[in-house]
Amino acid sequence: MKEPKQRSDQWQQRARKFLEASRTKVNHFSQKAKAKLQRIFHVPSNPSRSQQTKAQKKDYIQSLSQSSWLFKINVGLAAIKSIILYGISIGLILFALVAGIGSGYFAALMKSETIPSYQVLKQQLDNTDQAAGLYFDQNVKFGSIKTDLVRTPVKIDQMSPYLTDAIVATEDEDFYQHSGVVPKALLRAVISEVTGFGSQTGGSTLTQQLIKMQVLTSQVTFKRKATEVLLALRVDKYFTKKEILQDYLNVATLGRNNKGQNIAGVQEAALGLFGKNAKDLSLAEAAFIAGLPQSPSVYTPYDQDGTLKDPEYLKYGLDRKDTVLFRMYRDHRITNAEYKAAKKVDLTSEFQAKTEPESTSKRYGYVYNLLESQATDIMTKQLAKEANISTQKLNSDNTLYQQYQTQATELLSTKGYQIHSTINKDIYDSMQNIVKEQSSTFGYTYTDTETDAVTGLQQQVSSPVQNGSVLLDNQTGKIISFVGGRDFSLKQTNYMLTKRSPGSTIKPLLVYGPAIDQKLIGSKTMLADFKTNFKTYAPTDYGGTIQNKFIPADTALAQSLNIPTVNLYNELRKTSDPSKYMSKMGLNLPATDYNQLGLALGGTSDGVSVLDQASAFSTFADQGQHVDAYVIDKITDPAGNVVYQHKSQKTKVFSKATSYIMNQMLSGVLTDGTASTLSDQLYFNTNNLVGKTGTSNDNRDIWFIGSTPGITLASWMGYDSTGRNLTDSASSINEQYWAKLANSVYQLDPDSMKLEADRTKPSTVISSKVLKLTGQLPGSVSLNGNTKALDGTTTTSLYNNWTPPATTYEFGIGGSTKNYETFWNHYLGYNNGYGSITYSTADELDPTADNKTTTSTNNSTSD
Template sequence: MKDSKQRSSQRQKHASALISKGRRKVNTLFSKIKTKLSHSMPWLNNWFNHQDKDQNRIFVDQFSAKPLTFKLNAFLEALKSLVLYGISIGLIMFALGLGIGAGYFAALMKEEPVPSYQVLKQQLDNTDQAAGLYFAKNTKFGAIKTDLSRTPVSINEMSPYLTDAIVATEDEDFYKHQGVVPKALLRAVISDLTGFGSQTGGSTLTQQLIKMQVLTSQVTFKRKATEVLLALRVDKYFTKKEILQDYLNIATLGRNNKGQNVAGVQEAAQGLFGKDAKNLTLAEAAYIAGLPQSPSVYTPYDQDGTLKDPEYLKYGLNRKNTVLFRMYRDHRITKAEYQAAKKVDLTSEFQAKAEPESTSKRYGYVYNLLESQATDIMTKQLANEANVSTQKLNSSPTLYKQYETKATELLSTKGYQIHSTIDKDIYDSMQEIVKQEGSSFGPTYQDTTTDPITGLQSVGDTPVQNGSVLLDNRTGKVISFVGGRDFSLKQTNYMLTKRSPGSTIKPLLVYGPAIDQKLIGSKTMLADFKTNFKTYAPTDYGNTIQNKFIPADKALAQSLNIPTVNLYNKLRKTTNPATYMDKMGIHLSDDEYSQLGLALGGTKDGISVLAQASAFTTFADEGQHVDAYVIDKITDPAGNIIYKHHTKKTRVFSKATSYIMNQILSGVLTDTDGTATQLSDQLYFNTNNLVGKTGTNNDNRDVWFIGSTPGITLASWMGYDSTGRNLTDSSSTINQNYWAKLANSVYQNDSSIMKLEEDHEKPSTVTSSKVVKATGQLPGIVSINGNTRTVDSGKVTSLYNNWTPEATQYEFGIGGTSSNYETFWNHYMGYNNGYGTIMYGETKASQSESE
């Protein structure tokens, strides 16, 4: 008996010890939890203290109880404490998570503007979703072309079956909620965070309307939070009937029997069943109501408007039955109606294939340009929002295509407005001129061409084409352009195609950098003698050689080739010309820069008219370059700016260099032997501040003229397509005459943009020196054939970029051999040795230029 009592007592002690040990572990655990929570939320301290006192009191009371009762009660109390602590912590963590979520939502929405009733109504009611296209001064001329057809109608013109079907299928609680369903939204958030559960998104019809009309399809927490905020506001502002009407007018609903994408129930009813939305039967309404979930899968038509095969048609028909069941389950139709509609064979009711109406693009060149530019802008903007760098985007065609597709969708569905820089009046007048003058450009040939895709050959007209552009020198905006002779004949925009720039590259690549690098002044002498750079032997126009030294300004005004090549050869040894060209937006390869023929326009792929004209504006804007642009801004339907062009200027040349280059380039029009001396007589305006440069490449393949006033630069290129056809010898004159007519039209439309009376202000860094006309250097003493001679007669003013030349030396110019200098000095001494007598090259240079 005694042993039994001892064993019982030992068991009790052992149980008590285990319970005490367990309680200590639990207390330690909760002490750590309390400490962490108390640090973040001090207000919990009082509550915890109160709980501790209660638990200590209970524990002490249990120690005074009977042993068996103590064991049971202690266990139950410990379990109860664990449960209470668990519930308390769960509630606290839930409240904490709710608070953090609310705070995060508030932070996301802090900078989000709250739209007014008028703004929301305009956005929701807007059924013209394709981006509008505008000339400058807010003049609309069209919209981004899309095959999305939409015809809005009042909800009173829709079958009641249709409205009931869409609610039962897409949002059965539509008439009960306030724009969002919290439980569905919470379920969607948990699904997004965990990756488990339904991926429905928890969107009500109101939220879907917001996504389609106001927001982008980008999946981010901020966009979702904005969607919720706007859905609540829409439900507050508008009736359920108004919301439903807007949704049914803009929802995308697959394709019609013409292969066109359709949106809105009226277009769907017409395109599928050949009737108005108000006349739809129950089965037809159910079919259309099933389309929004997956229009491409459930639509009955292929891209060309033919009816799908039964194998694929069944998906839409099965979806129709699902809609009918939901209508029946929602007590919107009777069981008899449900069963009858299920049996309807809609296949026989679908319309037969039809051809879409033909459409023509007005202002085709402008349309294509704006569509391309806007798509590129939006593509880069979307990628940037996704933290994808422009470099990465451009280096991956697949990645670019991904964001380009999204951009195209936005421009087709969000009702944006694309505002361009194109002046409609000037553009119209330039198109009229190219139409009138085109026949004078040169003969039109009949050529056989091969389609690069199909390989099929066809015979068609090959006329002389033209690409022209008018730029604002200081902002870079494209004021107007000519894309080609006839858009209906060929849609290629010749303002953007790359062609050999001919001699128009000389001031940009050679003379401008040489002056900026203090290599030459305006009267520095350049050699124009027969020369051979290993395998390259340039000549001047007509295979001629001047056989003398030429001042730099005269060499450029007369567009002589040999002096230019000599100067480029010297320039490359002192600086990298690519530094200048890159800053002006012209990017060529190292191999191209290594070729002396580049100085005469010998590029591999060519340079576009737009890029060449843009680079030329640098001289007019005191040596600063701005990139050309055609899109000023893009706005949403409410007028909010989602993109705005910002002009950024880059210093290319010093102000002194630009001033000197303008003085030299004016000689192209004023010098006796300038290549455009006849131009001024054809212009209606003061040409005192007009500068320009002609350009012609081998065999008259391409001809150019670029002219600048202080305000604008106008460039014109002529040539045949890449067919081997060449222009005539008179093509440069024809192009200049045409350029004059374009310039006159600009002057007559808006002379203020030309800034004709603004003189090029001479910077203080321009140095003027009186140099010897024959040597281009200051007077000096030279030893000639052993005789000392003072050289100081016949002085002219030479301009320099903040430096002065040396006194005349025996070898005073750039280029030329010892024999060439000997010939010069003997001629200078009075010998008649043929110096200055024009010679002819043995073979025509591979990069010879006419101007």
Template sequence: MNKPQKWWQAFLKNLQQLGQRLAAFFQNLGRRLTRNRGQAQTKTTWQFKVNVFIQTIRSLAIYLFSGLLVVGALAFGLLLGYFGGIMSHESIPTYASMKRQIENVNQSSSLYFAQKVKLADVKSDLIRTKTSYNDISPYLIKAVVATEDDDFYEHRGVVPKSLIRAVLSDVTGMGAQTGGSTLTQQLVKMQLLSSETTWRRKATEVMLALRIDKYFSKQQIIESYLNVATLGRNNAGQNIAGVETAAQGLFGTTAKNLTLPQAAFIAGLPQSPSIYTPYQQDGTVKKDLTYSMKRKDVVLFRMYRHGDITKKQYNDAKKVDLRQQFQAPTTASSSTTEGYMYNLLLGQARNILIDQLIEQNGRKVATVKQDAKLYAQYYDQADELLKQKGYRIDSTINKKLYDELQDVTATQGTTFGSDYTETAFDDNLNKNVTITEKAQTGSVLLDNETGAVLAFVGGRDFTDNQINHAFDTQRSPGSSIKPLIAYGPAVENKVINSQTMIADFAHNFNGYKPTDYNKSIENRFVPATEALAWSYNLPAVNLYNHLKNETKVDVSSYMSKMGINLTNSEYSQLGIALGGTDRGISVEQNASAFATFANGGEHVNPYVISKITAPNGSVIYRHKSKKTKVFSKSTSYIMQQMMKSVISTGTGTQLAWQLNFNTSNVYGKTGTSNDYRDIWFVGSTPGVTLATWMGYDNFYGNSHNLTSASSNTNMTYWAKMANALYQTQPDLFKLEQTPVKPAGAEQHQVLTSTGTEAGSISYGGSKINLTGAKTNAWFNDGATPAKASANFAIGGTDENYKLFWDHYQGKSNDYGVVQNVDDNGDVIKRTTTTTDNSADSGTNTNSEATTNKDVNNSSGQNTDSGNNATDSNTTTGGTGSNPDTGTEENNNQDTNNTGKPGTTTDQGNTGGKDTNGDQATNNQPVTN
């Protein structure tokens, strides 16, 4: 059969014929009216009046009909114009693209690691088995055509009159909701389009149906349709599609060997699979099959009416009891996936499609998210696309690196903490259950430059705990937040240099009394680098307070640019400087924010999905990295130098001997929250950032915490992961790329004692010559050392300065002696303190602690050294008005210092109150 070059030519021809018929109708009507007028003159008056009335009614009817015809023609013209406008913006699919889509029975989307390594297909509740046209029963083909589209072999893919009828029915709400869809259109809807019901989609459907009919034979179209049509459930309770799957799942035979009644039953399913399917979710046959059997009889009648079967075949087929032929119930086989990875990719791909669907409908994503019901509709639509439309999702996750992290986690997991088995009440199950609470972990490996997540650990065992602790949980960041919220902004705004002195004395901030670890205080002014390296809490709080209330630096702007959005209430509390958030942050967020320093002060949003490819081969989503300037290059460089001391001399020194590679370009930050609830370490190299967290989920309101040794455990875990990653792909770390010093970062010498220039100052009526040992300090963007001053530090009170200057002038006092405080924040007098002013090393012990303290004498020289081994962690500290705010940190660290001037003492941090209002403590050693 020859086809016209344009689909609309046949349609216009039909319209022309309709116009000719209407013209003939009106011509005959006019002749009758003329004849009636002549006859009226010979009739009686009353008859004449009746005729005039009838003619008037007829005239009005004619005018009304004509008006409706004009309006209809106008509406039809507008419809054609709308259709043409839509089609002008639609890309025309190629033959190869259409063939691939209509013949693809594996409609489930595919998930991939990086480098085209397949992870899995998206689990779909719809199963299909493909078959060929020659392996399908002729009964079934005839039954489907007679039932669904009896003009299938005559039309060109669409039937204009059916389409117009469907449009009028949709607009007016009158008549049967037939949809006007041919088998070709149904195939297009199932394989090429989404399930949305919009005019745009309908217009696209018509265009594609015409194109499918032009390039493919009727045999190809019916074969594809029968392979993908949804057909209810099988005897395992699974949703099925395709006639081969239906034949096997319903009758235990093949599509080729279906009997006439069996074929008629399957052909009746597409109209309403959920109603007509004989099976329930558990695979058992429904008790009431009345609707199913009536539908089968309707199909048989249409086959008989269409001339496909004889009357005897029709009657015989109706008498067959198909219930006896249905398969007995069975159990579906289960499949496994790599849980954390699978769920992460599926969830993020779904979110991307949801946003696209919302925007395609001209809505704003933020607005739709506020309407839970509306958002749920888009969620279901995107979920259906992923399960049934054959998308391909490519990720950034490197399988080799991912597997390495899982192996390390499996090996080290038993060291994380104790398991707690107990009974708890489950609200969902409404009964008591026995649960085992295990210490969990979450880790993220991030490419600094691109923001790509290269690998992660979601938890210890997906079968035991499905929560993804790397992306989906939010925990207190502890002191790992200090570089982000305090030190980074302070360097950027030239509030401090790397050796600026910050007060570490007992202080009451309007009811908030933070301390360092283990309810201790340094009782001295501490250089910024040392305060950061040993994660002292009081200097961090003093610095944040200074930024907030003295220099008016908007810290929130830096945090939000790094992807961490906190509330104004959180920022108003000084405990935020120690990680005291209301909800916390994720491991992904912490790693991404931290990577800002490695990326020259520019933040790049982290991402996992690199691209999504539609079934037709077009890329509908490709990640585009966006860089946001947060800090200057010089600030980032200085922060790197300061945080290198965490590993070289501070709380992370164990990494120096645990890592199997050069650590000269490695830097990081530890973090611990109240009562060892959360343990962190975030570390960077020039190439990557690796962040890891440990803690308990405490699902049922438990209060299980880690121990004081957990910081060491976490860093050992971090080191083993880093070693495994480096052995697998060392180039990722870029260890040979020593950061180039930016022009804005400059070094100047400052006095070790005050962090200022040498000079003369007046204090207490006396002139003091400020001289002594000097050290190099990093300054940002043209800043220079401060002049010698009596008030040289951040956060110091008059009492603190008096203690310092008296000590500087040689008076014996407690300056620099670690002190402890009680629960009320009052200083407890130290019972034993040893000060060694010789250059030799010494070890002193007592019942409380070992203190080998170097002291700045009047010449500014450090004269003591010693040995100590202590631990540290972080605790949550709040303000006096809000005890739920604030965390501080302690870090476990073993330090052996022999014969080196100016080394350690046993001292640390304690901070505020935790979320239960209990006093929290931290303990850690100090290096001056």
């Protein structure tokens, strides 16, 4: 092994050799560099000192000075060249990166888009019946969305050649050269969109405009634009330029005609502006029409009522005509002489004089209005959702809602959609015939004097008893049929949707159902019906009567007694919140209403609609589950693709046990309650029929709602004016009318009623034998110092998964100490007036009850 000193010497020798070699290489490199620089700048080699002269020294010094400046300049130029090359390289890389990202984004947007076939595209592009079609159930069409857009398609051979030349020269001068899109125009439009600079309208060819008008919406999103480009390329591949141009000229919107109607297509423009066919247009007339698509509302010569605009506004369209003529001349489509001659033509004298449009009448007016309103709302929310705007934000911002509502209206009136409803045509027709036949029995028709909103003149109008009815499917919520009013031509108000006092139809929903669900009562729990006063509120039963006894809950509901119901509601509010039940059933009343005891009898500040009340009532028929009512099943585009499909969602409101018990209690309304005469008028088995009557103060509102396991049918009657009342026989009249409606449903579609369906008793329903006197189990009570064992006649009471206690002294809900004393003394044999009906005098009733609204119901009952 070598010594450490020897190893150290060896490392030092190696280091010296490495340094000498490095120095030699550096010197060699320096000599080569020096020689290269001399060649570049033409610098002579350094002469020997013996041969140098003073002149040579001077020249040498000047040469070195010049070479120094030249060196610096060349280095600078080389640096600039490198920077430019690097910039170009980086630019190309960034362009490739952006192009790649853009292509990927485009591909991602288009990934879920289905590529339409030739047949589908042809159907969409050729479709000139653009208003949305309206359908009953089972695809039965009855009309289209009303639109004043008038359109008459013609073949391109029936159009003036001036028209086709003018529209191409003005809207798309490269139409015959491009393949549906113009890349440079698209790039310009994208840059403008991203940066905010430049024109905001560039980029659309005639082909793209046709796609936007016939296939897509006008909503400005990258996805819609990308879809537009894709479809434009496909259209250009499938169709000839002549076919594309023909479709465009037949569907382009072109302002208004002399009737004030919106017009589309050159044929209607030619007729409505100049009174001639499209093939007969002159050069000046064709140029005027070709200038309209850019801004139809500005350039059109007519106002909304069909009158000719003032000259100062008419000038815009005439100037636009001259612009079109110039572009035709510039594009070599007309000669200079034709251009000058057409500019001189005074079109003002050729415009048609104002005329009135033909009057049209709506068939199925109530259905039409309902579907149009619902479809517009659906599409408004759908368009907002596509723009990432939440429904909550949309509903809270009225301006924003109107913006998307306008888009939705345009979509439904111009894109050829189909709106499919749930309405059964046969049942609907039958119900309209029944209301027409029976309406004369509803009540007296008043004659009122009103001021015409248009003319300002006084006119006489009829004010009959109106009716709103609705038939619902309990399990799905679909509206099978309805009655909007007595006569659409007389009054267009849909009374199925107007809000009125629900009267006693609110009792099972607000009071009895929640009380059973909260285990507060069973079906035979005793409720007090004695004279009572809740500070400023003193309810009575119908007609100002008081029963002066304790009454079982099912009897109180069947006979629609008020005082027991108010006592129960007062007790219910102490331990639970009834508003939660109501909101789950779609009944969203103001919070202040729930603080008023009169709400238990129908005293609401705003009222409820027939549709909402019927929908809530159907909850009991579907085992305590509520599903919102709906009338539009789906909306499809012209190709049949579903753009909206209703999806029912159920909300659990009551337990199955509660629903079963409520159905048992509500059946008593028809067997021995306020609607006991109804069953005799029906053609079908009523064993599974339940219902509830309702009457607001002074017979202003009359109701009956009935349910079978399959359907719920509700009927309301009343006057428009809340100051007018129906007679005491109105409830019977309404039940007779309801019976005729129900019979027609049974005759046309008996299966929908599910009359034979069993209401299976859930295992959570507890049946207990309770004393008829107390509604509780037998027990013992101390009376006058003596303990008395209670027994006697029993009855079956149903409970929501609980059992009642043994009878105590205060066994019921409501009632004062004096009321219980009266009861027990009567039990012991005293004749003290217990159970004798009395009447409250007028001065005992407080007219300023705790519901001080037009729909308040101090003593409202269902009969």
